[in-house]
Amino acid sequence: MRLLLVEDKDSFRRLLIQALEGSAWDLTAVGDPMKALAALQATRFEVMVTDLRLPGFSGLELLKRAKRLQPDLRVVLMSAFGEPQDVVEAMRSGAEDFLPKPFDLDHFLAVLERLRALVGAPPPDPREPWIAQSPSMRALEEGLSRAAESDAPVLFLGERGVGKTRAARRLHSLRHPGAPFLALAADALDPEGPDAHQLTLLKGGSLYLADLGNLGASALPGLFKAMESPEGRAIHWSGSALDLADLPDRLRERLGVLCFPLLPLRDRREDILPLFRVLLEDAARRDGRPAPLIERNAERDLLKRDWPGNARELAWCTSLAVRSMDGAILGFLPRLSEGSGASPMAILWPEQGSLEAMLANVAKTAEASLLRRALEAHGGDTARTALALGLSPRTLTQRLREHRISIEDAP
Numbered sequence: 001m002r003l004l005l006v007e008d009k010d011s012f013r014r015l016l017i018q019a020l021e022g023s024a025w026d027l028t029a030v031g032d033p034m035k036a037l038a039a040l041q042a043t044r045f046e047v048m049v050t051d052l053r054l055p056g057f058s059g060l061e062l063l064k065r066a067k068r069l070q071p072d073l074r075v076v077l078m079s080a081f082g083e084p085q086d087v088v089e090a091m092r093s094g095a096e097d098f099l100p101k102p103f104d105l106d107h108f109l110a111v112l113e114r115l116r117a118l119v120g121a122p123p124p125d126p127r128e129p130w131i132a133q134s135p136s137m138r139a140l141e142e143g144l145s146r147a148a149e150s151d152a153p154v155l156f157l158g159e160r161g162v163g164k165t166r167a168a169r170r171l172h173s174l175r176h177p178g179a180p181f182l183a184l185a186a187d188a189l190d191p192e193g194p195d196a197h198q199l200t201l202l203k204g205g206s207l208y209l210a211d212l213g214n215l216g217a218s219a220l221p222g223l224f225k226a227m228e229s230p231e232g233r234a235i236h237w238s239g240s241a242l243d244l245a246d247l248p249d250r251l252r253e254r255l256g257v258l259c260f261p262l263l264p265l266r267d268r269r270e271d272i273l274p275l276f277r278v279l280l281e282d283a284a285r286r287d288g289r290p291a292p293l294i295e296r297n298a299e300r301d302l303l304k305r306d307w308p309g310n311a312r313e314l315a316w317c318t319s320l321a322v323r324s325m326d327g328a329i330l331g332f333l334p335r336l337s338e339g340s341g342a343s344p345m346a347i348l349w350p351e352q353g354s355l356e357a358m359l360a361n362v363a364k365t366a367e368a369s370l371l372r373r374a375l376e377a378h379g380g381d382t383a384r385t386a387l388a389l390g391l392s393p394r395t396l397t398q399r400l401r402e403h404r405i406s407i408e409d410a411p
Contacts, residue, residue: 001119002043003112005029006036006050006062007078012101016049019105025112033062040069041357046119047112052079052086060086063093069351074115078103117201121182124169129278134268140167143260148174153255154238155212158262160380161312164240167262168208175236179205185382186215186239188393193222199231209239212255213246214383220251227254265307265314272302275311279318280330287322295331302333312380368403371396375405 003025007013013029020027028043030036033054039045048066052059063075077090080101087098096118097111132141147154148171156164165183172181180202184194186209194207209215215223226232239255241247247256265272281291307313320334350361371389378384386396 001047001116002026002028002045004036004039004045004048004050006031006033006048006054006059008032008051008054015105016108019109020112023109023112024116033057033059036062037065037069040066040073041353044070045073047074047076047115049076049078049112052077052090053081060089060093063090063095067094069353074119076111076115113201117180117203117205120198120201121180121205123178123181123205124173126173126177128166128169129275129282130166130170131271131275131278133274134263134270136263136268137271140260140262141170143258144171144174147171147258147260150258151236152257153236154258154260155244155252155256156238156240156260156262157242157244158240159242159264159310161310162262162264163311164262165208165210166311167260168206168238168240171238172206172208172236175206176204181206181208183208183210185210185393185397186212186219187383188397189215189219189223190394191218191222193219193224193226194232196226196229196231199226199229199235203231203234206236206238209237209255211382212239212241212251213243215251217248220248224250224254265310269303272307272314273299276302276314276318279315280322283319283322289322290328292322292325292328292330295329298331298333305335309380364403367399368405371399371403371405 001024003020005013005016005020005027007016007029008031010031013031017027017029025047028039028045030039033050033056036048036050040048048063050059050062054062059077059079063077066073066075074096075094076097076099077086077095078099078101079086090098096115099108099111130141132138144167154168154171156167158164168183169181172179182198182202182205184207189209199207209223227237237255244252244256244259277291277294280294284291309316317333317335321330324334350358350365352358374385374389375382378388382396382400383393386393389396391399
């Protein structure tokens with residue numbers, strides 16, 4: 001992971017560089033904010049640590065400009081002269097932490113280690129929609145609230161796209177909302193199981209394994225070994241499958257301590273319109289427009305459909321409808337088969353900068369769109385998607401994580 005250090009005092013910058021020697025960070029250290037912005041335009045960083053008082057403009061201004069260039073960047077500010085209003089403004093602007101100088105180097109390294117975990121496995125967005133209007137979803141919410149009081153492993157069962165990953169994130173948020181959460185496709189696991197260092201970063205958080213029915217028999221010993229390791233015992237485990245019968249007996253015994261079935265959308269129609277409205281507002285916000293009004297005919301159409309792709313298909317339908325609408329009223333709702341034809345790829349203009357930086361930004365956005373389209377075309381099946389793209393399941397999973405694409409983002 002790449003770390004950008006911005007400190008204008010040579011002696012203190014050298015001290016921090018020395019403290020980070022031998023660490024897992026790929027460090028770039030600069031002495032002024034303009035060099036920092038140039039580095040951010042040329043390279044993607046996961047974390048930036050910056051002094052508050054810098055030549056040219058302040059660390060707060062650098063924070064705001066850096067977030068425009070790289071919205072996912074995690075930032076720590078440090079200062080010997082930090083006023084309370086500076087701390088408040090830094091947090092409002094997206095800073096993760098504020099270190100008053102002088103600080104203990106062990107504390108500095110501990111802050112960075114926590115950020116490593118959150119970069120690799122960020123906690124779910126607390127604003128993520130969670131609709132529980134139907135009786136089955138209200139019962140699920142009650143069950144998750146009880147499960148959150150225990151450390152027991154949990155299995156989520158149901159058709160593709162019903163929201164099993166979202167339910168796992170909901171359980172995680174009820175247990176420990178600020179801790180790291182990592183979702184992995186089961187078929188992307190190595191025979192040795194999840195990486196021990198990755199488990200270490202997840203300490204106190206959750207690991208969710210999707211589509212356990214695709215887990216090969218050769219991967220089971222490594223998975224069980226990881227679960228029994230000290231690192232594995234320090235996290236919460238959950239997973240999903242189409243049906244409990246799809247899993248080997250030993251895996252059912254280990255992960256199926258608590259099982260929660262999720263009904264398909266056609267069997268909980270009370271959730272369709274509320275979920276659609278939330279997804280519509282989110283899609284419109286991402287597209288930079290106000291949420292449209294929905295014609296009554298469109299609402300009736302929503303309730304009549306069987307939604308074979310479940311919540312994934314509903315999200316796909318919402319996103320495509322917003323991109324193709326003209327005006328403030330939504331009357332047309334595409335069907336899944338209508339999305340297979342050629343349609344334009346919409347990419348926003350990148351932040352102004354060097355040509356190389358803008359091209360890199362466009363390429364990153366285009367890659368995310370292509371990955372989402374490939375997932376849509378293969379019904380969210382990561383194994384089939386990876387094969388079609390000429391990637392290994394592990395590489396595809398890594399690409400999806402880099403673009404913050406959930407493995408349940410396709411119909």
